[in-house]
Amino acid sequence: xxxxxxxxxxxxxxxxxxxxxxxxxxxxxxxxxxxxxxxxxxxxxxxxxxxxxxxxxxxxxxxxxxxxxxxxxxxxxxxxxxxxxxxxxxxxxxxxxxxxxxxxxxxxxxxxxxxxxxxxxxxxxxxxxxxxxxxxxxxxxxxxxxxxxxxxxxx
Amino acid sequence: xxxxxxxxxxxxxxxxxxxxxxxxxxxxxxxxxxxxxxxxxxxxxxxxxxxxxxxxxxxxxxxxxxxxxxxxxxxxxxxxxxxxxxxxxxxxxxxxxxxxxxxxxxxxxxxxxxxxxxxxxxxxxxxxxxxxxxxxxxxxxxxxxxxxxxxxxxxxxxxxxxxxxxxxxxxxxxxxxxxxxxxxxxxxxxxxxxxxxxxxxxxxxxxxxxxxxxxxxxxxxxxxxxxxxxxxxxxxxxxxxxxxxxxxxxxxxxxxxxxxxxxxxxxxxxxxxxxxxxxxxxxxxxxxxxxxxxxxxxxxxxxxxxxxxxxxxxxxxxxxxxxxxxxxxxxxxxxxxxxxxxxxxxxxxxxxxxxxxxxxxxxxxxxxxxxxxxxxxxxxxxxxxxxxxxxxxxxxxxxxxxxxxxxxxxxxxxxxxxxxxxxxxxxxxxxxxxxxxxxxxxxxxxxxxxxxxxxxxxxxxxxxxxxxxxxxxxxxxxxxxxxxxxxxxxxxxxxxxxxxxxxxxxxxxxxxxxxxxxxxxxxxxxxxxxxxxxxxxxxxxxxxxxxxxxxxxxxxxxxxxxxxxxxxxxxxxxxxxxxxxxxxxxxxxxxxxxxxxxxxxxxxxxxxxxxxxxxxxxxxxxxxxxxxxxxxxxxxxxxxxxxxxxxxxxxxxxxxxxxxxxxxx
Numbered sequence: 001x002x003x004x005x006x007x008x009x010x011x012x013x014x015x016x017x018x019x020x021x022x023x024x025x026x027x028x029x030x031x032x033x034x035x036x037x038x039x040x041x042x043x044x045x046x047x048x049x050x051x052x053x054x055x056x057x058x059x060x061x062x063x064x065x066x067x068x069x070x071x072x073x074x075x076x077x078x079x080x081x082x083x084x085x086x087x088x089x090x091x092x093x094x095x096x097x098x099x100x101x102x103x104x105x106x107x108x109x110x111x112x113x114x115x116x117x118x119x120x121x122x123x124x125x126x127x128x129x130x131x132x133x134x135x136x137x138x139x140x141x142x143x144x145x146x147x148x149x150x151x152x153x154x155x
Numbered sequence: 156x157x158x159x160x161x162x163x164x165x166x167x168x169x170x171x172x173x174x175x176x177x178x179x180x181x182x183x184x185x186x187x188x189x190x191x192x193x194x195x196x197x198x199x200x201x202x203x204x205x206x207x208x209x210x211x212x213x214x215x216x217x218x219x220x221x222x223x224x225x226x227x228x229x230x231x232x233x234x235x236x237x238x239x240x241x242x243x244x245x246x247x248x249x250x251x252x253x254x255x256x257x258x259x260x261x262x263x264x265x266x267x268x269x270x271x272x273x274x275x276x277x278x279x280x281x282x283x284x285x286x287x288x289x290x291x292x293x294x295x296x297x298x299x300x301x302x303x304x305x306x307x308x309x310x311x312x313x314x315x316x317x318x319x320x321x322x323x324x325x326x327x328x329x330x331x332x333x334x335x336x337x338x339x340x341x342x343x344x345x346x347x348x349x350x351x352x353x354x355x356x357x358x359x360x361x362x363x364x365x366x367x368x369x370x371x372x373x374x375x376x377x378x379x380x381x382x383x384x385x386x387x388x389x390x391x392x393x394x395x396x397x398x399x400x401x402x403x404x405x406x407x408x409x410x411x412x413x414x415x416x417x418x419x420x421x422x423x424x425x426x427x428x429x430x431x432x433x434x435x436x437x438x439x440x441x442x443x444x445x446x447x448x449x450x451x452x453x454x455x456x457x458x459x460x461x462x463x464x465x466x467x468x469x470x471x472x473x474x475x476x477x478x479x480x481x482x483x484x485x486x487x488x489x490x491x492x493x494x495x496x497x498x499x500x501x502x503x504x505x506x507x508x509x510x511x512x513x514x515x516x517x518x519x520x521x522x523x524x525x526x527x528x529x530x531x532x533x534x535x536x537x538x539x540x541x542x543x544x545x546x547x548x549x550x551x552x553x554x555x556x557x558x559x560x561x562x563x564x565x566x567x568x569x570x571x572x573x574x575x576x577x578x579x580x581x582x583x584x585x586x587x588x589x590x591x592x593x594x595x596x597x598x599x600x601x602x603x604x605x606x607x608x609x610x611x612x613x614x615x616x617x618x619x620x621x622x623x624x625x626x627x628x629x630x631x632x633x634x635x636x637x638x639x640x641x642x643x644x645x646x647x648x649x650x651x652x653x654x655x656x657x658x659x660x661x662x663x664x665x666x667x668x669x670x671x672x673x674x675x676x677x678x679x680x681x682x683x684x685x686x687x688x689x690x691x692x693x694x695x696x697x698x699x700x701x702x703x704x705x706x707x708x709x710x711x712x713x714x715x716x717x718x719x720x721x722x723x724x725x726x727x728x729x730x731x732x733x734x735x736x737x738x739x740x741x742x743x744x745x746x747x748x749x750x751x752x753x754x755x756x757x758x759x760x761x762x763x764x765x766x767x768x769x770x771x772x773x774x775x776x777x778x779x780x781x782x783x784x785x786x787x788x789x790x791x792x793x794x795x796x797x798x799x800x801x802x803x804x805x806x807x808x809x810x811x812x813x814x815x816x817x818x819x820x
Binding site for chain 2: 007015018019030034036073094095
């Protein structure tokens with residue numbers, strides 16, 4: 001093998017090794033950090049036949065049930081219920097809720113499933129838009145109730 | 156009336172761009188000087204008509220012309236005038252007009268500042284810019300026209316600008332970012348023009364480099380501004396969320412950084428041409444992808460204010476044509492490219508290549524993390540989200556070898572570097588940066604391995620940068636030797652040091668920031684990181700288009716008043732939305748940050764308190780990087796070469812005029 005080819009082979013194999021390592025690390029990191037998105041009914045009834053397990057990290061999107069927000073009198077602990085088409089899931093959170101958090105509004109929370117229908121959230125997001133509903137929720141409740149037609153078509 | 160003028164000039168601008176895309180390119184192919192000379196005037200005309208269109212839309216905003224549906228959607232008569240001017244790019248249609256205006260500006264700039272370049276090259280570059288512009292003018296006129304009227308029934312008042320955008324950061328962030336995004340179109344046009352002509356020599360790299368640097372400077376500042384804006388405006392104390400839209404601006408930056416370095420190698424050593432071209436295509440394609448992601452509504456993000464899936468298809472079309480066309484051209488022409496330089500396995504060339512590989516890998520990570528949820532959903536596999544931990548983890552892996560190479564690269568020689576000669580310097584730098592990094596972290600009560608790693612890496616860059624300057628100036632370290640270094644050399648140093656400053660800021664602030672959500676009644680106090688936060692109470696707030704509450708917090712450090720903060724909660728009456736205006740006391744070594752939450756049932760207020768060490772270093776570093784870019788772009792050799800080339804091109808035109816009668820026949 002002449003030196004030029006040898007050099008190329010060396011460079012090429014180095015690049016391939018780096019790429020293989022990078023892909024390996026990436027897949028490993030991905031595996032740990034993908035949060036699956038659920039709606040409240042999917043949490044209770046399962047999604048594609050699979051129910052989320054307690055201890056699993058997940059994202060949940062739904063509408064805040066009117067009248068369900070309960071604050072602790074002394075601390076910033078708060079809990080509320082989320083729904084999409086009927087089933088309700090309780091979300092617990094400690095801290096300040098976002099500006100646009102309101103009863104009857106769509107929100108997305110990230111957290112860990114505690115028991116079958118309780119989630120301890122470490123992040124609650126409400127979109128900076130009055131009519132916002134998480135697209136997944138909009139899809140789930142489409143044609144069922146209280147969605148204006150133009151809203152249902154918007155996503 | 157003025158609106159119609161604007162609309163009409165936009166159509167004329169489209170016409171100019173079509174002519175610009177066709178004639179000079181044709182002329183360059185036939186070597187017809189008259190057709191090629193049309194390029195500059197056409198580019199200027201396109202710019203002028205676009206500016207007229209832009210000015211008329213601004214006029215409509217200033218005069219509250221709510222018969223324009225775009226104005227009615229994004230403005231309001233109560234909005235202060237300066238926000239009305241910036242509201243021009245507050246929505247979908249207007250931000251595209253800004254996009255195309257900036258593209259016309261870059262095209263005009265190339266036309267004006269390209270005197271020393273051969274006419275054929277100028278003609279091709281401008282024609283390609285014109286071709287890109289055709290797509291976007293068509294898009295604006297057909298799918299997203301800001302001059303659309305709502306006659307005869309127009310609203311009395313507008314729906315107001317999104318409150319998030321009513322802010323100084325938002326006034327300058329989008330134009331700067333767009334200058335960066337669109338600026339890569341020039342690098343792209345140079346690359347394609349060079350591919351067409353088949354002349355990929357170091358002169359091409361030298362012409363292309365200042366333009367690439369200019370785009371990169373704007374992009375750097377634009378991203379930093381966006382991050383700074385998110386930090387103080389969103390009220391979450393975060394400065395980077397790995398939001399799809401942030402990622403969309405970060406990808407061209409990563410590739411653009413790679414492109415700058417690759418261009419430098421191409422200019423100095425006449426190698427890597429093919430890779431440089433690919434990076435130039437990638438940088439612009441990723442800018443287009445970013446535009447598509449932000450504006451199409453396929454991604455859900457805090458940024459997708461105004462989006463429309465059908466318009467997304469149009470941009471997707473432009474994207475596919477641009478990427479597909481340029482890659483096809485690349486596939487046809489690139490195999491013929493051969494680098495001339497020789498180099499060994501350990502040399503600056505290889506180290507730079509290594510860094511380029513890491514930058515590309517980082518881009519891939521961001522691309523995957525941004526697009527995978529989208530693909531996953533389109534395939535019907537359900538919604539997933541890839542959170543910040545994924546990106547953080549990947550970037551922690553990538554940055555260690557990247558920074559190592561970054562330090563060694565400038566110290567090593569072109570062509571061949573013997574590892575033994577570098578050993579002492581590397582060991583010294585390693586020792587110094589390890590001890591400095593550990594010492595810095597001793598200052599904090601809780602020890603963090605990640606923060607230590609980050610500060611060691613930052614110190615490694617500082618130390619190797621100093622070593623490099625010492626190496627260049629020889630043993631006689633004096634001011635005279637320092638001034639002999641070229642500007643672009645200082646640019647490199649500033650770029651690297653700026654990166655180190657940002658890295659240091661990121662490492663320290665992400666690990667040592669403390670945050671506390673508290674509920675307080677007036678007069679109560681809370682302690683955080685040694686600071687005493689005393690809540691003084693709230694008072695009502697009345698703004699031009701909002702009402703609200705302002706909470707006053709005094710911060711004491713060991714009994715001394717260090718900051719007096721007014722955190723606001725605003726209610727924008729027209730859009731009926733709440734906004735938190737955080738109050739921040741900024742400093743070199745720490746920020747004190749207070750955001751007002753909601754009032755609780757018993758009259759207490761929820762407050763969010765942060766102490767964020769070294770957070771300003773993140774943006775300071777970005778500024779230093781941009782300054783480095785500016786130093787490089789204004790290097791003497793670009794100006795000198797202009798003079799030299801100007802002489803050459805005079806001879807060139809003279810010799811051509813001599814032969815032109817034949818051309819005319």
